[in-house]
Amino acid sequence: MKIRLINKMSKWQLSSVLFVIFLLLPISFLSLTTASVTIKRDIYDFSRGSYDLLLRPQDSRTPIEEKFGLVEENYLGNGDGGITIEQWQSVLSRKDIEVAAPVAAMGLYRAAQSTVSLLEREDTSIRYKINYSTSDGLNTYQIGDELISYIIPDNEHPLGYTTIVSPSIGPNMLRGDTPYFEYPSSYHQVVAVDPEQEGLLTGEELSVLDDTKFGLVDGFKGVPILSLQNTKHPLKAKIEIETLPIHDSELLKLKERYNIEYTDNGSWTFESILITDPEQYLQVINDMEKIKGETSKTVELDFSKLVSPFYDDVIYLDENYNFNIVEDEEEFIVERAGSLAVFNQASHFVAEPIDYNIEGERISIALKDRDRESGIPLYRNIREEINYVLKENSNEVGKGEGIQFLHSGYFKGMDNSEELAASPLGIYGIYKTYLAKDKDKIIFPTSLPGSFINTPAHGLISINWAEQLKGEAPIDAIRVRVAGIKGYDKRASEKIKQVAKELENEGFTVDIVAGASRKEMTIEVEGIGKVIQAWTSLGAADTIVESWDIVKIVLSTIFGLVSIVYLLFSFRQIKKIREEDERLLFSFGWDETQIRRLRWKEWVSLMGYPFITALVIFIVYNLINQKLFLVISLFAVFLFTVLLLGLVELIVRRNDTNTERIREIPGSVTWKSIWHYRQFIIFSNVQVIIMAFIANFLTLFLIREKARTIETTLGLYVHGDVDWFYTTILVILYTLICLTVIESLLSLWKKRSEEIFLFHHIGWGKKSLYMFYLREVFFWTIGAVIFGAGIAYIVHHSLFGRIQAEGTYLLFISSTVIFIVLCLSFFILSFVLRKPFIIHDREEGYNGTRGKELEQNL
Structure with missing residues (x-):
């Protein structure tokens, strides 16, 4: 059984x-x-970026870096230097280092500030009204004064035109024979790099930066500069063109009203009023403003579609008001005119660091001020530094050394937005800042400095100019790639840490960037709200x-x-x-x-x-x-x-x-x-x-x-x-x-x-x-x-x-x-x-x- x-x-x-x-x-x-x-x-395949170590001067870490282990993508929005050329060359000479690419923030420089030439008008009286604006992606701000010009056919004048312009218009601009106008200054970050090492790091061909060039003015040195290609240049102009009912008889009455006679020396009689009696000239402008136009046309020009930061070409508009550049034409139209500023590098501006407020996990930025004319919000202090001073009434340099940026081409920068690793190069950031509540609302700096966003480098020059323009220790950071490493694993990590420790003992602030990745940070910006920015999170791997x-x-x-x-x-x-x-x-x-x-x-x-x-x-x-x-x-x-x-x-x-004893259980x-x-x-x-x-x-x-x-x-x-x-x-x-x-x-x-x-x-x-x-x-x-x-x-x-x-x-x-x-x-x-x-x-x-x-x- x-x-x-x-x-x-x-x-x-x-x-x-x-x-x-x-x-x-x-x-x-x-x-x-x-x-x-x-x-x-x-981790092995994707967590090693373009370099492994970020070297900076002692005590360079910001409070955000200390607390959160983050590095801002464009950490060189400002830079006071601190590393000498000799220190960089010492790092470069090490056998265990494959690449040592220095970078020095030179400051914000004015663009070439060229002019835009308009079509000549001969048949009728014209009123031009030109307004400039810039934008941060959320709001549009008008910058500069409104430019007003009246071009009236005048048989008594040798050129055939009488011109009345607003006082803010510069000499020879918006005149009847060759109307052109100058748009406001814009400011762009210039960074010095070593062409060879930067080329190894980014794959860009930058050898043109080592070329020797002469300035456009005698005694000035020409500094080759490359412009960032396809950069955002938030500057627009709106041109209102009106035909006016002013003919010979109306013009004659206008001259008689203001006792204007054409003189033998060919002077502009309306301009003489501006010189002799400015208040009466304003009355002339007010009277002209009251004249109603017969026909009207508005043209909006978006300079971001054409203008690169350090271009040096005169622009003109064709019959359809499309942009054209002189270098694109075999022969320039002789009837057109324009000008190009050549002393824009006399000074530059330095943007001080953003003062981040940290309360627990909350990061915020306070508004510092607003631009008085445009109302553009400013989140950092800006100071101007002089590079050279001209002698009075002369093109000769009286103090400092004269330099001029000479546009020598373009660079693309590194688009690593699709990469999983993050190597904050400090100058090529292309990651967008946007509203937390609306990702389609992209925020970017205006044409004026002071934004809370550190812009990428808009211009590259050779590191050879760094000491002259910035001082004895001009380098802000060195991006180091350790030799003999193919991927990121335990062995590679140990080798990178060993090199980092040795460099730290030499007096550098060293951050291990290998194994880092991008992290989106929410930051509260006064006057805007919560925004999302891409930062580099160290030690992500x-x-x-x-x-x-x-x-x-x-x-x-x-x-x-x-x-x-x-x-x-x-x-x-x-x-x-x-x-x-x-x-x-x-x-x-x-x-x-x-x-x-x-x-x-x-x-x-x-x-x-x-x-x-x-x-x-x-x-x-x-x-x-x-x-x-x-x-x-x-x-x-x-x-x-x-x-x-x-x-x-x-x-x-x-x-x-x-x-077990059986007992009575209550309940x-x-x-x-x-x-x-x-x-x-x-x-x-x-x-x-x-x-x-x-x-x-x-x-x-x-x-x-x-x-x-x-x-x-x-x-x-x-x-x-x-x-x-x-x-x-x-x-x-x-x-x-x-x-x-x-x-x-x-x-x-x-x-x-x-x-x-x-x-x-x-x-x-x-x-x-x-x-x-x-x-x-x-x-x-x-x-x-x-x-x-x-x-x-x-x-x-x-x-x-x-x-x-x-x-x-x-x-x-x-x-x-x-x-x-x-x-x-x-x-x-x-x-x-x-x-x-x-x-x-x-x-x-x-x-x-x-x-x-x-x-x-x-």
Whole structure:
């Protein structure tokens, strides 16, 4: 006769869960390993930028860099230098350094300030009104005075025109024979670089910067300069062109009104009023303003479509008011005229650093002032520095040394917006600043200096000019690429750190840029609101690896916790259930050896079938996909399970023969029932506590780690690359948790099946049974969930601190866990209730009378 101490249903039930554990744990270990390989590969391939180390003078880090580990993309919006040419050459001469590219911010220089030539008008009287404007992407600001010019045909004048212009118009501009106008100054960042090293760093051909050139004025040195191609030049002009009803008779009356006569020396009589009586000249302008135009046309010119920062070409408009540049024409139209400023480099401006206000995690920028004429907001102080001074009434230099920027071509800069690594070069930033509430609202600096945005370099000159224009220590930073490194891994990291330490000992402020990535920062700007800027987050790769290491530890711990607790409780429950049967065998004459042999035979059968089934599956999978790791992991899990079983046998070896004294428990029927079955409810309760703990802790933990990881573009990519892992591992984990909860609930209800059968036979219907047992489950589930969520909250706070809206997360997750447990209990209870009701349907003559009698007797 075959003796079985574990009934067939319980054995199948436990074997099924063991099979799931044997199957899922190796898969989860494989997922952890595969994800680790993927992350390391991504870090190696994508986290090294164009250079590795950023060298700056001592004490160069800003408060934001110190607190947040960030470097502004264009950190050279201003620069006072601090590194000498000799120090740079010493760094460059090291054998372990491949590239050492210096950069020196030279300041903000005026553009060439050329002129725009208009079409000549001969047939009618014309009024020109020209207004200039600039923009920061949000608002448009009018800059400079309105330029007004009247060009009236005049047969008495040798040129055929009489001209009346507003006092702000310069000499010879907007005249009748050759009308042209000059637009306002714009200011552009100039940076000095070493052409060879910068070329190695960026791939640009910059050798033209070393050419020797002569200035346009005798005694001046020509400085070759390259302009940033396709730069934003936010300067526009609106031209209103009106024809006026002023003919010979009207012009004659106008002259008589102001006692104007044409003189033999050819002087402009209306201009003589400006010189002799400025107030009367303003009256002339006011009178002319009252004349209504006959026809009107408005033309808007957008200089950003044509003008590069340091171009030096005269511009003219064709018949359709399109831009043309003299260099584009083989022969310039002789009827046109224009001028080009040649002394614009007499001075330059230095923009002082932004004063960032830091309050906790909040970063803000206060408004310093507004430009008096235009109202443009200014967020930094600007100071002017003199390069040279001309002698009075002369083009000779009286103080300093005369220089002129000579446009020698264009440079593109580095567009690494698609790269995952970030190497803040300080001068090529192309990342946009935009409103936090509207990403389509791009913000950029106006044509006047003072913006909170550090612009990229608009002009490049050779480092050979740096000492002359800036002083003995002109270099602001050196971008270093360490030699002998192809990617970013542990070996490369150690080598970079060693070089960084040695350079730091030489007196530099050294930041490790390898492994950095871009991070979008929210900054509150007074007068604008919250804006988003791209900064470089140092150590992004290390943060990703560190975060992943923590995730691996947490997930491995949770997997182990779920499996160990389930197996311990399951083995102990089975051991407790077998005790009475084993004592019965003792009374039949069986000895301890025979009972132990029977026990281990059943355990081998219980764990052997799930193990062999899982082993066959993994062997087949290994033959197809070469994943021997799954087979090895399965053996490890099986060995661990066997050891755990042996531990349970040792702990519960002593048979507890003491019978519990039956005592009356006060309280409701529900509470009495809970207390009576407390040994089995504890098993289910522990599973629910674990479920609540894991659901809450893991959610808070993963939210925190995801937020840490995806702060940078590299982290966002890596997270997306292993997103499959998170999905797989969470599905496996929650499947395992739910199965253990289902198994524990199933054991509980099966243990109480006789009680359920009795209640049914004394007249309880399905609804009453559901209400009674689900109410009981609800009571102990709430306690278990609150306990588990509390532990999760305490552990997470102790290890990682709080996260935003964690109270909402805890409430929602805990409610969801309670709902899931109740649903599982309902379905399992429905399964258990099938038996008594099926028996009831088969009982002949049963009408409930006997049940009512039993209920009354009870």
